[in-house]
Amino acid sequence: MFYHEKRLQYQVRVDKPDPQFARLLQQAIGGIEGEIRVCLQYLFQAWGNRGPAKYRDMLLETGTEEISHIEMLCTAVALNLEGAKGNVIDQVVSENPVVEQIMGGMDPRHYLSAGLAAMATDANGVPFNGSWVVASGNLAADMYANVMAEATGRTLATRLWQSTTDPGMKDMLAFLIARDNMHQNQWLAVLEDLGGVEGVHPIPNSFPQDLENQSVNYAFVSTNIERPENPNARWSTGASIDGKGQFTFEHIRAMGDEPVLAPPIKEGYAQKEQQLDKIL
Amino acid sequence: MFYHEKRLQYQVRVDKPDPQFARLLQQAIGGIEGEIRVCLQYLFQAWGNRGPAKYRDMLLETGTEEISHIEMLCTAVALNLEGAKGNVIDQVVSENPVVEQIMGGMDPRHYLSAGLAAMATDANGVPFNGSWVVASGNLAADMYANVMAEATGRTLATRLWQSTTDPGMKDMLAFLIARDNMHQNQWLAVLEDLGGVEGVHPIPNSFPQDLENQSVNYAFVSTNIERPENPNARWSTGASIDGKGQFTFEHIRAMGDEPVLAPPIKEGYAQKEQQLDKIL
Amino acid sequence: MFYHEKRLQYQVRVDKPDPQFARLLQQAIGGIEGEIRVCLQYLFQAWGNRGPAKYRDMLLETGTEEISHIEMLCTAVALNLEGAKGNVIDQVVSENPVVEQIMGGMDPRHYLSAGLAAMATDANGVPFNGSWVVASGNLAADMYANVMAEATGRTLATRLWQSTTDPGMKDMLAFLIARDNMHQNQWLAVLEDLGGVEGVHPIPNSFPQDLENQSVNYAFVSTNIERPENPNARWSTGASIDGKGQFTFEHIRAMGDEPVLAPPIKEGYAQKEQQLDKIL
């Protein structure tokens, strides 16, 4: 169950509103690297968690924190859009500053659809998509999904930090960058708790590994037509990272035949010319 | 540049065609855990790779292999759909076995749209979505995206393995499960090559870490209204996983004020009642 | 800022797990009538609210409550999916009860992608889409969006109530149906507070109404080729509902000419045959 309070988790201050920057911030709200995704991802992982409850409890803690981050970013968008009115240098169409801003790189829907507020979309106006919410039922796979989300999320946040000179915005982003750091460490800590790389892999570790094809399960397969030699890279020689095999190097080879499909069935209404004997 | 040959990377044999299983296999083709996603993801990472060329070369190798996996799975779908004709027990509508199969769990579009062949969709007929292709320009973030893709992909493959009793399909899936194992190890090997967990994190490691907010960058923040004590879990006490800080445990607290937005601008055509003095 | 506690807002009890019903419940989670939509919709309206703060405060209250409803429904899905194992009558493929359930109407991704837990999708596996989150910056328009969401949401909930015989599920749905009732009333109360129908319409009421085309702003326009007479319905005669005009009845008529577009520009690479004189 959830509660709120009116204050923000961290101060959101915009010293000089910038409607173009508002558009960029949308990527951190409704983009695939954004906060709606991690919020729903951690909460769905919690709500579907099976196994030791401590992981579920932790996911609830952080999933809830992420709602507060969406809130901060939406507030930042709204404040930056206040700049859609005023402080315009070029006076060509000075009677209509909002329109000028749209022409200058602002998301037009920030005005047309939202009346100068945030939307559940990315920096190009593409809506948030629920398919991005990964909760697989396998805790280790989910932790990698989470590390990945925080890694791309922190990368996005640093690029946003780079894209503004506004001290308030830089301060807010420095907070979010720090939280993304913690969250990377947090999910890595669960992976350590689950046994570390050697204990965790291959994911899922509950599938009997002797049932996988033993001839290719640690082979780096080169598809290069020039048939290069083993580069003796970390991934093509020596012990595998999971400690359960030895990396080898192979050229791809066809272990299967050319596939042969049956002719079309009558009810499929292929062309008559497809109904011939399949060996032609 | 790319080449093909007509034979398959691994044998695809369907002993007893099963149109319902064809539907399930679609998840491994056009689903978020599927092969189109990893194929495009590795290739886009390669084509956009900046920095040491050895990583680009390796991404090309494996991205190309994944095309062969899509091919195997599409062949498997087509062969399983041949079962949409025949071997029907219930004879209620025996004059139309394809229709019976649709009623029994087959994807109707396998017949209606594809004439008994695979589609670029998931197990529910939802189309593949290009937003799933992650190539961030940060190599470590991308490697986590890849481990995550292979972890959820191998989990999916084991569940598909569980969902069939067909020896040919089990054999094909045992091959793909093995390749997913290798690929998990392969991307982990790159992470080791890039410095291991301590060298890699926080991602991106090129952002000066002293610019992130130092007060919250290793703090586990509890949002639980009951204000629990530190559980002394791996993620709330001791050295951080990246070796660059100490985990602490805190209760969430409002470091920001209640946000105050300006009244709506006239051009936004809010209701007149919103135009009042904002303090009410 | 947001908090959680571990208990649920209302008891979720599944007396007899039913994986098929789990699929139906997804419509109330990730469907257009579902709880993710209203949750984000109310919160985005709050975060972008301009004007009297009392509306923002109320939106925050209820937006937060809706997170608790998503949580209840996700828990209900997970509990119903526990029925994916066991209690199977037909023993044809009795060694694999999960697969049987998939064949019998369960969402296959509940097993394949989520390991028996809820997803951010609708009853057909179509992902939640951020475009459904309406926050227009006009408070009255938003309130109608909210009444509409609760009206279709309560209709969905009654149909779900009808679709189960499980006492626990019926009890949970009776709770949600009641909350949807309250929320319908709540948004209507805001509309009353904003001036009632006559004060609120036409939305936006801040656009000078004399600027709209006065000849058609209260005319019911019939497009029926048989040119029916005025049915003297509530919408074609008498005072308009907003009290600002009189309904009239008209047959549609062309007030514009046939449109004439310029020939294609050379740079558009139309066919040469399109480059002729436009009057042919």
Next chain:
Amino acid sequence: MFYHEKRLQYQVRVDKPDPQFARLLQQAIGGIEGEIRVCLQYLFQAWGNRGPAKYRDMLLETGTEEISHIEMLCTAVALNLEGAKGNVIDQVVSENPVVEQIMGGMDPRHYLSAGLAAMATDANGVPFNGSWVVASGNLAADMYANVMAEATGRTLATRLWQSTTDPGMKDMLAFLIARDNMHQNQWLAVLEDLGGVEGVHPIPNSFPQDLENQSVNYAFVSTNIERPENPNARWSTGASIDGKGQFTFEHIRAMGDEPVLAPPIKEGYAQKEQQLDKIL
């Protein structure tokens, strides 16, 4: 059955073509507030209408009118795009005026994909999505969906009106703004016809109201952690808007327990570490 004539419902005149404004107009064509949505929405409601035929007839009338509005807007887009050639001030790349316009805020697909014509997308190029077409089978719910569509649609139209100084475009928009006014009134008239607010609510009014949970069906639930007092707002005290209850004010409280899910089933291939006894 449907007919057309070549003339437009209302004159579409563009005095000074403006490719950037063409982009903005797309929101009124293929956006969620746009005319394709209301056109299909009213027609689908008509085609699925069950109950008194007079509502179906009226929905057909107005659904058909909306096709004429799509036509007007598409014509307006095409005419504005004629400005993609010529009247360019900055001569830096004067040999390629189309490209200059793209750089200046035009939708590049208006040139690249459509050859200077309208598309079935919104102002950001996001395609129209059929999920926006609401036809619930409950007439009152549908009427609220329609009022909401016309309210956000008219708000959009006023913002477009604000975004242009072209007299022809302002005239066309003044027509559409007027029609949106009429349509708001029209759907409200149906609601009055169906019994007015007290007769209509709660929607659906055919579900026996005594089956909903009586303890929470008129309670405003505060989720504010500071536990505020009843603000005695219209929505927290006094008679409910539907006349069937009394508003009360409550703080949220957990009426449910902490949820307990079963451990993962073996066939779900969770990590081994999740298979432990669930009480940890």
Next chain:
Amino acid sequence: MFYHEKRLQYQVRVDKPDPQFARLLQQAIGGIEGEIRVCLQYLFQAWGNRGPAKYRDMLLETGTEEISHIEMLCTAVALNLEGAKGNVIDQVVSENPVVEQIMGGMDPRHYLSAGLAAMATDANGVPFNGSWVVASGNLAADMYANVMAEATGRTLATRLWQSTTDPGMKDMLAFLIARDNMHQNQWLAVLEDLGGVEGVHPIPNSFPQDLENQSVNYAFVSTNIERPENPNARWSTGASIDGKGQFTFEHIRAMGDEPVLAPPIKEGYAQKEQQLDKIL
């Protein structure tokens, strides 16, 4: 401008309602091969048509006819869904026939979201997508898009015809199959009118053909690693279909170098390890 009448273009009669067939019919409404797509496609092509008006006029004629086809199919869906109540053989859950039907292959949203009526989705509940509406500004390209739409559309219609034994439905589909035949011929007639294959191709024929790379513009390029000989197929030898060249047969060869990208810029926050000298 558009008109309607209440009668249908062709009789829609359902002798024995079949909710499962209603689901299949959705593919012809909101699927990529469906009637919403061709309706909007022809109308958008008409509204954006530049060049001789006779093509625009014809597109308007047929685009309008397609609205009548959507109407017929939506009516057919609604009538088939009336079968969601009654005639149930298995009495296990006989107190709830709608639910039984959902379990038996009906689209659950036909009940949950639409109250037994059609939706703007395909047979899997995936919403119609505006990206399918092709109107390129090149008339010949558009005609091929139209032939393709009617070819896949007629194929779909024959498969639907095959999927029902209902005489009324077969009669309606025989009508639609005939119209799809006419429409195939109609768009081919435009292509003939535009000059036939030799006059039309290559599309666009207004691009000076001598500007395309002359060494590869009629070469069949084999990517087969086994380097097969010219099969002397229609597409690898002899005059090209457009009469403007001779087909040749070549093996693919790399005409470009290995690409070399610059190292990442500092502002992109790649990993530090990517910042090295690019030759490694």
Next chain:
Amino acid sequence: MFYHEKRLQYQVRVDKPDPQFARLLQQAIGGIEGEIRVCLQYLFQAWGNRGPAKYRDMLLETGTEEISHIEMLCTAVALNLEGAKGNVIDQVVSENPVVEQIMGGMDPRHYLSAGLAAMATDANGVPFNGSWVVASGNLAADMYANVMAEATGRTLATRLWQSTTDPGMKDMLAFLIARDNMHQNQWLAVLEDLGGVEGVHPIPNSFPQDLENQSVNYAFVSTNIERPENPNARWSTGASIDGKGQFTFEHIRAMGDEPVLAPPIKEGYAQKEQQLDKIL
């Protein structure tokens, strides 16, 4: 099975990087007219091909070639984005050239999400969508889908050619324009091989044509309310293009009645007012 080599099929050279042009090139990668679509379309057609193997073999050849085209375009995008740093005229925000470029028309996600590389999206950042991949099981329908894809693709390529003055880019596009020419001819050659227009149509030609409604299968149906005379166009008089009928000209007429749907079922929870006798 697939192989690669490191060199490109054709040289990709960018003389003057242009981040705005990088955005335009995205349409040819992830847009509906783009190379991911044709690549997957040809490969899925090959993998599902039933009937003479020579068509499957040819589809594999060209599907594989298209991967090389995606690679070329992604390389071109990455090289053009190197211009996101440097050569900036306006020095207002000269400390941050990347941000300036975003403001000037660059896709912001090229920086924010991809670190200056290509994405699987179109020119507006809308993700590639698997629904565009057409493989119908009917070879002739598929060939028209392919001609259409190459016709809109070549039109796009000529417009891109027009949008740049960079000699390297013009050279690459001249190559792709030539390949699109060949591919148009190639798919037309298959159609000729299948019997030419008269042999191929109506598609599918395996459906007994006497089963389609004979009264309307070659009738041009006018929906124009002014009931024009037969224009004696190629599509309204004379022999049909498929040689199997005579074109006629008719005005649309209602061959069906006004549809009558049953009243709503109780379980659908329509409003009570809809439950009346349906004849009103």
